[in-house]
Amino acid sequence: MSNKKISPRKNGLQDRAKDTIETIIEATTQLLEEKGWMSLSTNKIVERAGVSIGTLYQYFPNKESILHSLVESLFNTLAQEMLQTIETLDLREKNLKEAIELLVDKFFYRHENKKNLLSQFLMSSVSVEHLKFMIQNDQKLTQALKNKFLPYAGELRIENWDRTIFIVLYALKGIHFGVLFSKPKATQEEIKKEVATLIYGYLNIKH
Amino acid sequence: MSNKKISPRKNGLQDRAKDTIETIIEATTQLLEEKGWMSLSTNKIVERAGVSIGTLYQYFPNKESILHSLVESLFNTLAQEMLQTIETLDLREKNLKEAIELLVDKFFYRHENKKNLLSQFLMSSVSVEHLKFMIQNDQKLTQALKNKFLPYAGELRIENWDRTIFIVLYALKGIHFGVLFSKPKATQEEIKKEVATLIYGYLNIKH
Amino acid sequence: MSNKKISPRKNGLQDRAKDTIETIIEATTQLLEEKGWMSLSTNKIVERAGVSIGTLYQYFPNKESILHSLVESLFNTLAQEMLQTIETLDLREKNLKEAIELLVDKFFYRHENKKNLLSQFLMSSVSVEHLKFMIQNDQKLTQALKNKFLPYAGELRIENWDRTIFIVLYALKGIHFGVLFSKPKATQEEIKKEVATLIYGYLNIKH
Amino acid sequence: MSNKKISPRKNGLQDRAKDTIETIIEATTQLLEEKGWMSLSTNKIVERAGVSIGTLYQYFPNKESILHSLVESLFNTLAQEMLQTIETLDLREKNLKEAIELLVDKFFYRHENKKNLLSQFLMSSVSVEHLKFMIQNDQKLTQALKNKFLPYAGELRIENWDRTIFIVLYALKGIHFGVLFSKPKATQEEIKKEVATLIYGYLNIKH
DNA sequence: AATGAATGAGATTTCATTCAT
DNA sequence: CATGAATGAAATCTCATTCAT
Numbered sequence: 001m002s003n004k005k006i007s008p009r010k011n012g013l014q015d016r017a018k019d020t021i022e023t024i025i026e027a028t029t030q031l032l033e034e035k036g037w038m039s040l041s042t043n044k045i046v047e048r049a050g051v052s053i054g055t056l057y058q059y060f061p062n063k064e065s066i067l068h069s070l071v072e073s074l075f076n077t078l079a080q081e082m083l084q085t086i087e088t089l090d091l092r093e094k095n096l097k098e099a100i101e102l103l104v105d106k107f108f109y110r111h112e113n114k115k116n117l118l119s120q121f122l123m124s125s126v127s128v129e130h131l132k133f134m135i136q137n138d139q140k141l142t143q144a145l146k147n148k149f150l151p152y153a154g155e156l157r158i159e160n161w162d163r164t165i166f167i168v169l170y171a172l173k174g175i176h177f178g179v180l181f182s183k184p185k186a187t188q189e190e191i192k193k194e195v196a197t198l199i200y201g202y203l204n205i206k207h
Numbered sequence: 208m209s210n211k212k213i214s215p216r217k218n219g220l221q222d223r224a225k226d227t228i229e230t231i232i233e234a235t236t237q238l239l240e241e242k243g244w245m246s247l248s249t250n251k252i253v254e255r256a257g258v259s260i261g262t263l264y265q266y267f268p269n270k271e272s273i274l275h276s277l278v279e280s281l282f283n284t285l286a287q288e289m290l291q292t293i294e295t296l297d298l299r300e301k302n303l304k305e306a307i308e309l310l311v312d313k314f315f316y317r318h319e320n321k322k323n324l325l326s327q328f329l330m331s332s333v334s335v336e337h338l339k340f341m342i343q344n345d346q347k348l349t350q351a352l353k354n355k356f357l358p359y360a361g362e363l364r365i366e367n368w369d370r371t372i373f374i375v376l377y378a379l380k381g382i383h384f385g386v387l388f389s390k391p392k393a394t395q396e397e398i399k400k401e402v403a404t405l406i407y408g409y410l411n412i413k414h
Numbered sequence: 415m416s417n418k419k420i421s422p423r424k425n426g427l428q429d430r431a432k433d434t435i436e437t438i439i440e441a442t443t444q445l446l447e448e449k450g451w452m453s454l455s456t457n458k459i460v461e462r463a464g465v466s467i468g469t470l471y472q473y474f475p476n477k478e479s480i481l482h483s484l485v486e487s488l489f490n491t492l493a494q495e496m497l498q499t500i501e502t503l504d505l506r507e508k509n510l511k512e513a514i515e516l517l518v519d520k521f522f523y524r525h526e527n528k529k530n531l532l533s534q535f536l537m538s539s540v541s542v543e544h545l546k547f548m549i550q551n552d553q554k555l556t557q558a559l560k561n562k563f564l565p566y567a568g569e570l571r572i573e574n575w576d577r578t579i580f581i582v583l584y585a586l587k588g589i590h591f592g593v594l595f596s597k598p599k600a601t602q603e604e605i606k607k608e609v610a611t612l613i614y615g616y617l618n619i620k621h
Numbered sequence: 622m623s624n625k626k627i628s629p630r631k632n633g634l635q636d637r638a639k640d641t642i643e644t645i646i647e648a649t650t651q652l653l654e655e656k657g658w659m660s661l662s663t664n665k666i667v668e669r670a671g672v673s674i675g676t677l678y679q680y681f682p683n684k685e686s687i688l689h690s691l692v693e694s695l696f697n698t699l700a701q702e703m704l705q706t707i708e709t710l711d712l713r714e715k716n717l718k719e720a721i722e723l724l725v726d727k728f729f730y731r732h733e734n735k736k737n738l739l740s741q742f743l744m745s746s747v748s749v750e751h752l753k754f755m756i757q758n759d760q761k762l763t764q765a766l767k768n769k770f771l772p773y774a775g776e777l778r779i780e781n782w783d784r785t786i787f788i789v790l791y792a793l794k795g796i797h798f799g800v801l802f803s804k805p806k807a808t809q810e811e812i813k814k815e816v817a818t819l820i821y822g823y824l825n826i827k828h
Numbered sequence: 829a830a831t832g833a834a835t836g837a838g839a840t841t842t843c844a845t846t847c848a849t
Numbered sequence: 850c851a852t853g854a855a856t857g858a859a860a861t862c863t864c865a866t867t868c869a870t
Contacts, residue, residue: 016832016833016834017832017833020833020834037244041859041860041861042860042861042862043859043860043861051834051835052834052835052836053835053836053861053862054833054834054835054836054837054862054863054864055833055834055835056862057861057862057863058832058833058834061862062861062862063860063861063862064245068337071337072337072340075337075340075341075344078344079344079347079348082344082348083347083348083351086348086351086352086355087351087355089355091355091358096359096362096363096407096410096411097403097407097411099355099356099359100403100406100407100410101399101400101403103355103406104379104399104402104403104406105399107379107383108383108386108395108398108399108402115387118387119387119388129275130278130279130282131388133279133282134282134388134389135389135390137282137285137286137289138389140286140290141286141289141290141293144290144293144294145293145310148293148294148296148298148306148310149306151298152303152306155303156303160393160397162391162392162393163391163392163393163397163398163401164401166382166385166389166391166393166398167382167398167401167402167405169385170381170382170384170385170386170389171378171381171382171405172311172314172381173381173384173385174377174378174379174380174381174382174383174384175373175374175377175378175381176314176315176381177377177380177381178373178376178377178380179315179377180325181338181341181342182341182342182345182373182377183342184369184370184373185369185370186367186369186370186373188315190370191315191370191373191374192308192311192312192315193308194370194371194374195311195315195374196304196307196308196311197409198374198378198405198408198409199307199310199311200303200304200307201405201408201409202404202405202408202409203303203307204303204304223850224850227851248842248843248844249843249844249845250842250843250844251843258851258852259851259852259853260844260845260846260852260853260854261846261847261850261851261852261853262850262851262852264844264845264846265850265851269844269845270843270844270845430849430853430854430855431853431854434854434855451658455838455839455840456839456840456841457838457839457840465855465856466855466856466857467840467841467856467857468841468842468843468854468855468856468857468858469854469855469856471840471841471842472853472854472855475841476840476841477839477840477841478659482750485751486751486754489751489754489755489758492758493758493761493762496758496762497761497762497765500762500765500766500769501765501769503769505769505772510773510776510777510821510824510825511817511821511825513769513770513773514817514820514821514824515813515814515817517769517820518793518813518816518817518820519813521793521797522797522800522809522812522813522816529801532801533801533802543689544692544693544696545802547693547696548696548802548803549803549804551696551699551700551703552803554700554704555700555703555704555707558704558707558708559707559724562707562708562710562712562720562724563720565712566717566720569717570717574807574811576805576806576807577805577806577807577811577812577815578815580796580799580803580805580807580812581796581812581815581816581819583799584795584796584798584799584800584803585792585795585796585819586725586728586795587795587798587799588791588792588793588794588795588796588797588798589787589788589791589792589795590728590729590795591791591794591795592787592790592791592794593729593791594736594739594740595740595752595755595756596755596756596759596787596791597756598783598784598787599783599784600781600783600784600787602729604784605729605784605787605788606722606725606726606729607722608784608785608788609725609729609788610718610721610722610725611823612788612792612819612822612823613721613724613725614717614718614721615819615822615823616818616819616822616823617717617721618717618718637829638829641829641830662863662864662865663864663865663866664863664864664865665864672830672831673830673831673832674831674832674833674865674866675829675830675831675832675867675868676829676830676831678865678866678867679829679830683865683866684864684865684866
């Protein structure tokens with residue numbers, strides 16, 4: 001994206017320096033959560049952090065590097081949390097169904113506290129209006145899918161169409177995202193076959 | 208989020224005007240794909256578009272409105288494509304399994320060409336490095352999940368652990384994202400129950 | 415010295431733009447003459463020029479490029495003047511001695527008006543104190559040379575030792591400079607031989 | 622030029638202190654040679670010198686004083702070298718011609734090693750590009766002078782025009798420089814007369 | 829003596845926007 | 850309609866210098 005240096009300028013050996021770095025990252029995080037991306041500036045960061053602009057530039061060679069540090073630390077934290085969640089999953093005396101339920105439960109419990117910050121990162125360019133727009137579109141999609149699959153109603157295990165299609169749609173979106181941005185080892189064809197199996201297993205009455 | 212006007216200044220009745228608007232949007236799109244959010248400026252847009260800054264302000268009251276137009280048009284296009292894909296799905300003489308396969312196929316075919324732009328919108332602040340970082344973390348997660356579910360191996364219909372966990376992980380992520388940003392009508396508890404069903408149906412050998 | 419771009423940003427096609435560029439260069443020249451290198455800043459330039467800082471950056475991508483333009487234009491002017499001086503030298507009905515006298519006269523008449531600016535460029539880093547220091551040193555040198563050549567006094571055509579040694583010293587310095595920075599086609603040995611001839615011809619009584 | 626104090630803060634009595642001072646001066650010299658004037662800063666000096674900023678300010682009251690020390694020491698060295706060169710000139714049993722040849726030889730031997738630093742001081746604001754430009758101009762001048770003096774060819778003792786004009790041109794420039802910046806006791810008219818004699822003695826066949 | 833964290837004025841530069849032509 | 854010169858507030862960033870440890 002750019003050829004600028006993005007690693008912090010010093011390793012902050014001294015304790016005071018370390019504190020300062022943390023203060024800056026914390027201030028940045030707050031501003032990001034509160035006001036979002038677009039209005040973030042080094043001036044506002046140092047004002048919030050209560051340090052001088054010179055101090056900021058002692059530790060970060062440029063604005064980008066602050067964001068870099070922040071994202072890295074955020075992702076690290078999330079990943080740590082997630083890993084720990086999985087590793088501390090106590091599956092003893094649980095059958096498969098229960099194990100999965102527990103996993104899902106934990107998964108949905110993750111980073112509730114980071115929700116705002118996360119949303120800034122994932123949706124930064126998307127305004128509230130666009131969000132509404134997306135949701136509207138999803139509703140149209142839901143309707144279209146409902147219509148399309150109505151003929152199969154007899155074979156489908158569906159209590160609540162909206163909810164079911166929500167599940168299918170976002171599962172699809174998530175996996176599609178994974179295919180686009182992560183580099184799965186499997187081929188697209190294999191993955192599509194698996195996804196079909198996933199959805200069929202979910203929808204078909206004789207699971 | 209702000210009280211600025213965000214609709215294009217003119218409806219671009221004349222053809223030339225329409226062209227100009229499209230040129231500007233196109234230039235913006237390119238810059239967004241190439242350099243990302245942060246370095247986008249009206250000056251760079253007009254330079255790329257080959258029109259004068261004055262012209263830009265003939266058609267857009269401010270910078271935000273360009274973005275707005277662009278996002279709207281992108282989302283519209285995506286939604287249109289998606290809707291059309293679904294509506295033109297020819298399910299006659301297809302059984303449920305085939306229907307689902309077709310749906311998945313179409314779904315994965317979407318916006319290959321919009322990948323870059325999409326990634327800018329979804330991950331705007333996240334650099335390529337962070338993406339790598341995320342993927343690495345996902346691999347760790349995959350490993351942890353594998354270890355956790357190994358005891359159930361006998362009950363699981365798994366040909367390829369990595370692929371299977373990829374599916375589960377990103378389906379989970381997608382639905383979690385849906386819960387966070389779209390506002391599903393169902394409660395979280397209901398959704399979690401459904402997700403468990405989804406995954407159980409997929410993993411359990413007696414599907 | 416740096417890998418920054420140093421050519422003016424636009425060609426200033428329009429007349430107003432051209433004027434602006436000239437105004438900026440002129441203001442820079444003045445400031446350079448008056449206050450010298452070290453305190454030169456874009457802020458001061460635009461203040462003096464009576465244009466806004468934005469305007470400056472429309473035409474010059476960075477501070478360095480202003481200096482570059484200025485030096486280029488200064489050197490160009492000097493070279494033009496010098497060339498013209500030589501080319502308009504009217505040597506008709508002049509013998510060699512007269513021709514040389516005319517040449518020297520013209521040469522010393524050059525850029526009297528650019529003296530200040532020139533000195534800023536040639537001596538920018540040297541303060542007034544250092545200048546004094548240099549002159550003192552030159553006087554010591556003069557004395558040493560005088561002592562050294564006193565034994566030859568009988569053979570030397572010298573009216574005024576200080577003046578003569580001044581000539582010899584700065585002729586030497588000038589040619590040495592030429593050898594260091596311009597790349598003469600002759601070898602150093604050849605040049606040294608010529609210089610000896612030059613000085614011998616000047617000093618020896620039987621010229 | 623400014624009323625700042627410019628002498629080193631301490632006389633560096635202790636040996637360690639002396640080392641530190643030298644280290645700082647050396648680092649400054651290197652940076653000056655490598656990157657030139659404009660980008661020189663105390664921070665970069667201490668980084669290069671491997672001492673802390675605090676230490677620098679133990680020995681130098683301000684940035685200017687470092688430069689002052691450096692220039693003083695450079696000029697001192699150059700002057701010392703020059704003086705010594707002249708004073709150790711062993712002219713016994715040498716006739717005038719030989720004496721001059723020896724002088725020239727020694728003179729040209731000076732500060733080959735200080736070339737870079739010297740050029741920074743003499744041409745501080747002039748980039749490599751400008752140097753090229755100057756040289757090009759000198760070639761044009763050479764050509765013009767050649768044309769001008771061609772009519773006198775019969776009276777001129779010239780083996781090689783380029784070399785001869787090189788000598789004349791840079792002798793002229795050197796003396797002109799001396800007139801501008803050193804303050805000779807002689808009047809300009811006197812000096813011009815001498816210069817004409819110098820050149821005439823050099824060029825005229827009956828020297 | 830030496831360190832290096834911190835400062836903040838001020839330098840450089842960007843950028844959305846206006847307006848005369 | 851289109852142009853692009855001009856604006857200036859605000860952003861990014863530098864750098865000489867101080868001071869607590």
